[in-house]
Amino acid sequence: xxxxxxxxxxxxxxxxxxxxxxxxxxxxxxxxxxxxxxxxxxxxxxxxxxxxxxxxxxxxxxxxxxxxxxxxxxxxxxxxxxxxxxxxxxxxxxxxxxxxxxxxxxxxxxxxxxxxxxxxxxxxxxxxxxxxxxxxxxxxxxxxxxxxxxxxxxxxxxxxxxxxxxxxxxxxxxxxxxxxxxxxxxxxxxxxxxxxxxxxxxxxxxxxxxxxxxxxxxxxxxxxxxxxxxxxxxxxxxxxxxxxxxxxxxxxxxxxxxxxxxxxxxxxxxxxxxxxxxxxxxxxxxxxxxxxxxxxxxxxxxxxxxxxxx
Amino acid sequence: xxxxxxxxxxxxxxxxxxxxxxxxxxxxxxxxxxxxxxxxxxxxxxxxxxxxxxxxxxxxxxxxxxxxxxxxxxxxxxxxxxxxxxxxxxxxxxxxxxxxxxxxxxxxxxxxxxxxxxxxxxxxxxxxxxxxxxxxxxxxxxxxxxxxxxxxxxxxxxxxxxxxxxxxxxxxxxxxxxxxxxxxxxxxxxxxxxxxxxxxxxxxxxxxxxxxxxxxxxxxxxxxxxxxxxxxxxxxxxxxxxxxxxxxxxxxxxxxxxxxxxxxxxxxxxxxxxxxxxxxxxxxxxxxxxxxxxxxxxxxxxxxxxxxxx
Numbered sequence: 173x174x175x176x177x178x179x180x181x182x183x184x185x186x187x188x189x190x191x192x193x194x195x196x197x198x199x200x201x202x203x204x205x206x207x208x209x210x211x212x213x214x215x216x217x218x219x220x221x222x223x224x225x226x227x228x229x230x231x232x233x234x235x236x237x238x239x240x241x242x243x244x245x246x247x248x249x250x251x252x253x254x255x256x257x258x259x260x261x262x263x264x265x266x267x268x269x270x271x272x273x274x275x276x277x278x279x280x281x282x283x284x285x286x287x288x289x290x291x292x293x294x295x296x297x298x299x300x301x302x303x304x305x306x307x308x309x310x311x312x313x314x315x316x317x318x319x320x321x322x323x324x325x326x327x328x329x330x331x332x333x334x335x336x337x338x339x340x341x342x343x344x345x346x347x348x349x350x351x352x353x354x355x356x357x358x359x360x361x362x363x364x365x366x367x368x369x370x371x372x373x374x375x376x377x378x379x380x381x382x383x384x385x386x387x388x389x390x391x392x393x394x395x396x397x398x399x400x401x402x403x404x405x406x407x408x409x410x411x412x413x414x415x416x417x418x419x420x421x422x423x424x425x426x427x428x429x430x431x432x433x434x435x436x437x438x439x440x441x442x443x444x445x446x447x448x449x450x451x452x453x454x455x456x457x458x459x460x461x462x463x464x465x466x467x468x469x470x471x472x473x474x475x476x477x478x479x480x481x482x
Numbered sequence: 483x484x485x486x487x488x489x490x491x492x493x494x495x496x497x498x499x500x501x502x503x504x505x506x507x508x509x510x511x512x513x514x515x516x517x518x519x520x521x522x523x524x525x526x527x528x529x530x531x532x533x534x535x536x537x538x539x540x541x542x543x544x545x546x547x548x549x550x551x552x553x554x555x556x557x558x559x560x561x562x563x564x565x566x567x568x569x570x571x572x573x574x575x576x577x578x579x580x581x582x583x584x585x586x587x588x589x590x591x592x593x594x595x596x597x598x599x600x601x602x603x604x605x606x607x608x609x610x611x612x613x614x615x616x617x618x619x620x621x622x623x624x625x626x627x628x629x630x631x632x633x634x635x636x637x638x639x640x641x642x643x644x645x646x647x648x649x650x651x652x653x654x655x656x657x658x659x660x661x662x663x664x665x666x667x668x669x670x671x672x673x674x675x676x677x678x679x680x681x682x683x684x685x686x687x688x689x690x691x692x693x694x695x696x697x698x699x700x701x702x703x704x705x706x707x708x709x710x711x712x713x714x715x716x717x718x719x720x721x722x723x724x725x726x727x728x729x730x731x732x733x734x735x736x737x738x739x740x741x742x743x744x745x746x747x748x749x750x751x752x753x754x755x756x757x758x759x760x761x762x763x764x765x766x767x768x769x770x771x772x773x774x775x776x777x778x779x780x781x782x783x784x785x786x787x788x789x790x791x792x
Contacts, residue, residue, distance in 0.1 A: 194687040327691040328684065333706060335694060369674055369712060372682035374638065377504040379686040380693045381637040384645060387697055396643060402679060 176209035177284050181277035181478040183261075183268035183469075184317035185347060185439045189398040189430035190378035195337075196313040197323035199268065199345060200471035205259040205481065206237060206277030210285060213253025216245045222257040225264050232256070233305070236271040237278035240302025244279050247298065248289060254282070264306075265356060266349050267433035268469075269314030275302030276318040280478040292319060296332060307356050314433065321476045323386070339473045340389040344448035346440040347432055348417070348455045350464040354410050359434030362406045371401040391427050391443050398428030398441075411436050413462025420458040426451045445470075486519035487594050491587035491788040493571075493578035493779075494627035495657060495749045499708040499740035500688035505647075506623040507633035509578065509655060510781035515569040515791065516547060516587030520595060523563025526555045532567040535574050542566070543615070546581040547588035550612025554589050557608065558599060564592070574616075575666060576659050577743035578779075579624030585612030586628040590788040602629060606642060617666050624743065631787045633696070649783045650699040654758035656750040657742055658727070658765045660774040664720050669744030672716045681711040701737050701753050708738030708751075721746050723772025730768040736761045755780075 182203035186196035211219070218232035218241055232238025237258055245252065256278065262270040279295045279302070290298075296319060300310045316324040316334050327333040367375075381397035384390065408414040408431065417438055421429035425447040426440035438455065442448040452468040459466045492513035496506035521529070528542035528551055542548025547568055555562065566588065572580040589605045589612070600608075606629060610620045626634040626644050637643040677685075691707035694700065718724040718741065727748055731739035735757040736750035748765065752758040762778040769776045 191686070191690075193683040194690070325687060325690050325694070327687040327703075327707065333691070335691060335703065337694070364679055366676040367679055367682050369677055372677050372685065372712065373503040375682065376501070376686045376689040377635060377637040380501075380504070380635055380689045381643070381645060383690045383693055384635070384647070384697075387694075393637075393645065397637065402682065 174285060176207065177281045178205060178207045178481040179277045179281040179478050180205050180481055181273040181280065181318050182474055183270065183273055184314045185345060185432045186269060186313035186317070187400065187403065187431065187433060189400040189404070189428055190375055190382050191325070192375070192400055192402045193311070194313060194326045195323070195379070196317040197339065197345070198317040198321050198474040198476070199347060199469060200474040201469055202261040204261050204270070204273045204277050206274065206281050207257040208278065208281035208285060209255045211253040211255050215251050215253060216242055217253035218242060219255045220258065221255070222259050225260050227264055228260070236302040236306040237274040239305045240275040240278045240298050241282055243301035244282055244290070244298040248286070263349065265353055267354065267431065267435045267437035268347060268349065269318055269433060271306035272299065272303050272314030273318050275299040276315055277478055278302065280319065284480065293332065293334070295319060296334065309360070319477065321474055323473060325383070337383060337386055339386055342443050344442045344445055344470065344472055346421070346426065346442065346448050346452045346455065347437055347469045348452065348459065348466050349437045350411070350459045350466040352412065352436045352464050354434065354436040356434050359407055359410060362410065363403060364406065367402055375401050394441070395427040398430065400430055404431060407431055407435055411438070412464060413459055416462060417455050417458040420454040421451050424451050424454045484595060486517065487591045488515060488517045488791040489587045489591040489788050490515050490791055491583040491590065491628050492784055493580065493583055494624045495655060495742045496579060496623035496627070497710065497713065497741065497743060499710040499714070499738060500685055500692050501635070502685070502710055502712045503621070504623060504636045505633070505689070506627040507649065507655070508627040508631050508784040509657060509779060510784040511779055512571040514571050514583045514587055516584065516591050517567040518588065518591035518595060519565045521563040521565050525561050525563060526552055527563040528552060529565045530568065531565070532569050535570050537574055538570070546612040546616040547584040549615045550585040550588045550608050551592055553611035554592055554600070554608040558596070560596070573659065575663055577664065577741065577745045577747035578657055578659065579628055579743060581616035582609065582613050582624030583628050585609040586625055587788055588612065590629070594790065603642065603644070605629060606644065619670070629787065631785045633783060635693070647693060647696055649696055652753050653783055654752045654755055655781060655783055656731070656736065656752065656758050656762045656765065657747055657779045658762065658769065658776050659747045659779070660721070660769045660776040662722065662746045662774050664744065664746040666744050669717055669720060672720065673713060674716065677712055685711050704751070705737040708740065710740055714741060717741055717745055721748070722774060723769055724748070726772060727765050727768040730764040731761050734761050734764045
């Protein structure tokens with residue numbers, strides 16, 4: 173057993189249009205690096221260092237990674253102190269699972285140090301506890317992809333039911349992060365409490381179509397199904413130039429496009445690298461026309477779990 | 483080309499719990515027999531005979547099969563008269579696609595007589611026109627299974643997008659039709675116009691899980707996913723003894739149970755014939771305890787399209 177470990181956990185795209193609040197997939201980059209080191213204290217005492225984003229609290233009870241560690245140690249009835257060093261690669265509030273990645277990296281690291289006492293489903297619970305302090309809700313659609321890799325469906329929360337969705341080998345993700353702030357809690361507040369039965373039915377059909385499209389590599393079906401009737405109609409107003417950026421993605425060959433998480437990041441899918449890179453360029457250009465600089469991440473869906481760096 | 487044809491179109495289970503208003507599958511029995519014969523009139527003039535159910539109108543404009551024929555002839559700009567003989571095997575108002583089967587049998591028969599001028603998607607449109615006069619809405623979740631066979635997802639209506647769902651070979655259907663009347667229009671009226679966002683999200687996850695379960699023959703996942711948060715909570719009140727009947731299905735090995743269509747029929751699924759027959763018996767017994775005699779239909783999911791009898 174080691175006393176210190178360095179882990180990289182990557183960001184993720186959640187919601188994925190028709191999969192609002194129940195679907196997500198892992199990105200190859202960016203990611204957070206979590207270094208966890210056992211210290212000499214024999215109580216649950218977590219120190220946090222390394223974070224440079226000013227909005228992230230370093231009080232371990234309020235920090236997503238710190239809280240996840242505390243939750244897991246408490247569950248295991250272990251009284252140890254740990255030094256947690258967080259190198260944020262994912263800007264907070266970006267809509268690509270920044271807090272989830274830190275929480276996942278933290279519980280993954282702790283589990284390794286402790287000799288893997290918990291399985292992945294149990295790790296999920298504690299990572300979600302961490303996610304809760306950042307987002308105000310115990311969502312799993314970023315935590316799940318970051319922990320399991322690939323694309324996952326959160327079928328249910330009570331009990332937690334996570335299902336792996338096979339993804340066509342040639343599917344590429346494009347994520348564009350504009351330099352613009354959308355607060356996660358505000359983005360949740362704008363959501364409707366109720367939706368019409370007809371749009372709810374349509375969304376169930378869309379998600380079913382999307383999943384079938386993934387399984388059968390039916391890109392036309394994936395494309396037809398990528399419509400979100402719940403969040404996008406309201407949340408798109410929070411992102412300057414949303415329609416223009418989306419249109420530029422579709423016009424340049426993306427099979428679908430939407431808000432990543434609660435935004436402001438937007439994601440698109442394509443069936444090859446060349447199109448993905450073109451779509452990224454055009455989406456960035458469209459954001460620019462709306463006055464926003466941005467950063468792009470283009471890669472296949474990431475199949476890997478968190479990686480041990482050393 | 484023939485001038486007369488006899489077709490059997492079978493009933494179907496729609497909604498299928500988590501697939502409310504967008505999923506259905508075909509049953510092997512019961513079915514309606516439609517005999518369509520070209521008469522000598524050179525105008526769209528349909529005579530209807532044979533129906534014994536008193537609630538079914540024989541005015542062709544108000545009859546589901548008659549209206550489907552008229553819709554299709556008008557679309558094809560053909561002025562022919564036809565004699566339509568309907569032998570109802572499916573009681574109207576039973577919740578197993580009685581009107582849809584007649585409409586499907588009618589358009590299927592007419593297409594055969596005319597030398598197949600329309601493809602199945604086009605036949606769907608006219609069968610749905612027929613269904614409309616019976617149910618007051620252009621639903622496709624009974625028409626689709628009856629026309630295509632197997633299990634189908636209606637992903638979208640505008641434009642119509644019908645997707646075939648592969649079904650595990652060993653899946654058996656149990657449908658119990660209690661002798662009790664639930665009016666389709668009343669059953670629609672009781673539905674909520676709005677549902678909570680959280681239950682809508684859960685239902686999308688359930689349908690996605692159900693579809694994945696079917697594709698992977700994961701019966702546990704199918705079972706976990708078979709929960710309807712939209713219609714069942716309200717419609718079950720219209721069916722005497724609903725909870726008792728459902729419990730008896732689950733306790734005796736069914737992997738799921740729910741309302742077939744808008745009721746009063748109930749359906750259950752099982753993974754083998756022996757269990758299916760036991761479940762049918764127990765469900766009928768439970769209905770009897772609630773004072774209702776019933777009829778049962780046990781078979782695999784029906785993969786066949788309408789059959790030409792002669």
